[in-house]
Amino acid sequence: MNAQRVAYNHLKHLIMSGELPANAPISAEVVGRALGISRMPVREALLQLQAEGLVTFGANRRPFVTARTQKEIVELFEIRVALESLAIERAAPRITPAILDQLGRQLDRMEKATSDPKRWLARHDEFHDIIYAASDMPRLMDEIRRTRYSIQPYIFMYINAYKIPEMPGAEHATIADVLARRDPSLARSALAQHIRDAASGVIYFLMSGQGPAPAIAAPRQRVVSKEKVL
Amino acid sequence: MNAQRVAYNHLKHLIMSGELPANAPISAEVVGRALGISRMPVREALLQLQAEGLVTFGANRRPFVTARTQKEIVELFEIRVALESLAIERAAPRITPAILDQLGRQLDRMEKATSDPKRWLARHDEFHDIIYAASDMPRLMDEIRRTRYSIQPYIFMYINAYKIPEMPGAEHATIADVLARRDPSLARSALAQHIRDAASGVIYFLMSGQGPAPAIAAPRQRVVSKEKVL
DNA sequence: TCCACAAGAACTGTATCCAGTTTATGCCCC
DNA sequence: GGGGCATAAACTGGATACAGTTCTTGTGGA
Numbered sequence: 001m002n003a004q005r006v007a008y009n010h011l012k013h014l015i016m017s018g019e020l021p022a023n024a025p026i027s028a029e030v031v032g033r034a035l036g037i038s039r040m041p042v043r044e045a046l047l048q049l050q051a052e053g054l055v056t057f058g059a060n061r062r063p064f065v066t067a068r069t070q071k072e073i074v075e076l077f078e079i080r081v082a083l084e085s086l087a088i089e090r091a092a093p094r095i096t097p098a099i100l101d102q103l104g105r106q107l108d109r110m111e112k113a114t115s116d117p118k119r120w121l122a123r124h125d126e127f128h129d130i131i132y133a134a135s136d137m138p139r140l141m142d143e144i145r146r147t148r149y150s151i152q153p154y155i156f157m158y159i160n161a162y163k164i165p166e167m168p169g170a171e172h173a174t175i176a177d178v179l180a181r182r183d184p185s186l187a188r189s190a191l192a193q194h195i196r197d198a199a200s201g202v203i204y205f206l207m208s209g210q211g212p213a214p215a216i217a218a219p220r221q222r223v224v225s226k227e228k229v230l
Numbered sequence: 231m232n233a234q235r236v237a238y239n240h241l242k243h244l245i246m247s248g249e250l251p252a253n254a255p256i257s258a259e260v261v262g263r264a265l266g267i268s269r270m271p272v273r274e275a276l277l278q279l280q281a282e283g284l285v286t287f288g289a290n291r292r293p294f295v296t297a298r299t300q301k302e303i304v305e306l307f308e309i310r311v312a313l314e315s316l317a318i319e320r321a322a323p324r325i326t327p328a329i330l331d332q333l334g335r336q337l338d339r340m341e342k343a344t345s346d347p348k349r350w351l352a353r354h355d356e357f358h359d360i361i362y363a364a365s366d367m368p369r370l371m372d373e374i375r376r377t378r379y380s381i382q383p384y385i386f387m388y389i390n391a392y393k394i395p396e397m398p399g400a401e402h403a404t405i406a407d408v409l410a411r412r413d414p415s416l417a418r419s420a421l422a423q424h425i426r427d428a429a430s431g432v433i434y435f436l437m438s439g440q441g442p443a444p445a446i447a448a449p450r451q452r453v454v455s456k457e458k459v460l
Numbered sequence: 461t462c463c464a465c466a467a468g469a470a471c472t473g474t475a476t477c478c479a480g481t482t483t484a485t486g487c488c489c490c
Numbered sequence: 491g492g493g494g495c496a497t498a499a500a501c502t503g504g505a506t507a508c509a510g511t512t513c514t515t516g517t518g519g520a
Contacts, residue, residue: 028472039471043472060472062471062472
């Protein structure tokens with residue numbers, strides 16, 4: 001595994017888990033030192049993270065964790081609705097009993113992970129990926145993944161705060177049931193509803209003052225803390 | 231303007247215009263020498279182009295111009311339908327007389343550029359951007375732009391070969407007319423139809439043996455010519 | 461006390477160098 | 491003449507060095 005990949009995975013994990021909050025500056029040199037590599041591969045990792053929307057380069061070309069406004073988060077959820085609706089629409093007629101089995105087993109895994117938000121979210125994403133994989137549209141899956149990544153930090157904050165509240169999988173079981181009927185527009189509606197529900201939860205959470213209030217409310221270029229820079 | 235940007239613009243232009251065909255290897259050193267810079271900024275430009283889907287790194291980490299299969303191109307057009315439908319749907323209720331004027335003037339510009347495919351395509355993209363800008367969804371516009379870029383080379387080949395055949399703007403005038411009624415679902419249908427028409431044209435062109443037949447039919451890792459490598 | 465400015469520190473962009481890997485060349489043997 | 495292997499060339503990833511820019515800090519004057 002090359003240094004670039006190491007830096008990429010490291011930073012991606014820190015950002016998506018929220019350990020590096022929005023607007024936190026990222027020093028390529030500090031990161032490199034922490035990982036025992038130079039700042040060059042870190043820089044290249046940062047470029048890739050920029051392409052995924054997780055990192056932004058400021059006016060001074062200095063990288064920091066991308067801060068999304070509420071408006072942008074709503075927008076990104078709407079983009080997800082558009083992309084994932086397409087995916088499930090194409091997947092629906094291609095659903096097989098084997099895939100339904102797989103979805104059932106995945107629901108079990110999600111159930112078992114309810115105590116661990118991070119693990120649950122991973123299982124949850126896998127659940128959706130199983131469905132989208134059936135669409136046989138790999139480029140679309142790429143787009144979906146990218147969009148998902150860019151709001152992951154906020155979703156993670158949300159489920160972390162509420163400890164996975166009313167989403168114990170009931171809604172996901174519904175989606176699996178609807179898919180069994182292989183009806184594209186039915187599946188589409190169910191999924192759109194599902195995503196919009198999640199969106200309202202996240203947005204409400206962010207508006208309720210929880211979450212990174214200053215980061216969301218007033219995305220500043222400069223950041224005070226020099227500690228948690230890594 | 232820094233060296234990285236120079237390399238990025240240079241390569242992007244070469245790829246989107248088709249001067250660098252699919253599967254053409256790209257030597258960072260050769261490009262750098264041609265531009266009077268070192269290969270380091272070229273490398274970083276290549277990473278960004280990879281994020282936009284125009285460049286791919288092979289198994290040996292060597293970059294080449296991304297080759298899309300017909301299946302992928304169809305997929306990317308379907309993604310465009312999903313994203314741009316959303317955009318025009320949101321834009322429709324926000325259309326103002328000023329925007330309609332702007333669209334009218336843009337139609338004139340397109341008309342004047344019919345003799346120059348490259349120029350016409352640029353004006354065409356601007357026409358669509360005017361509409362999407364009205365949606366007030368900047369992140370969505372980013373996604374649309376990225377998706378558009380990744381099939382641009384094939385669209386360019388198509389309109390270059392047919393010298394802008396039956397798309398003299400009549401269909402675009404229709405879209406502008408529909409937008410005047412500010413009806414989201416009407417606008418959505420008209421645009422989806424428009425994109426799918428373009429898609430069929432491009433796909434038919436590629437299937438008809440014109441276009442980069444070997445690149446499309448059999449995307450090979452290795453390439454014979456060492457001439458047009460730049 | 462507060463502002464302005466200047467020196468110093470920190471950071472970015474880029475070139476160059478080195479090591480490790482992959483590809484090409486050419487020779488030898490069959 | 492053709493295939494296999496060894497050597498050489500080319501290329502990539504990464505580290506380091508250096509120049510130019512931006513930020514920080516501290517001092518002096520109002």
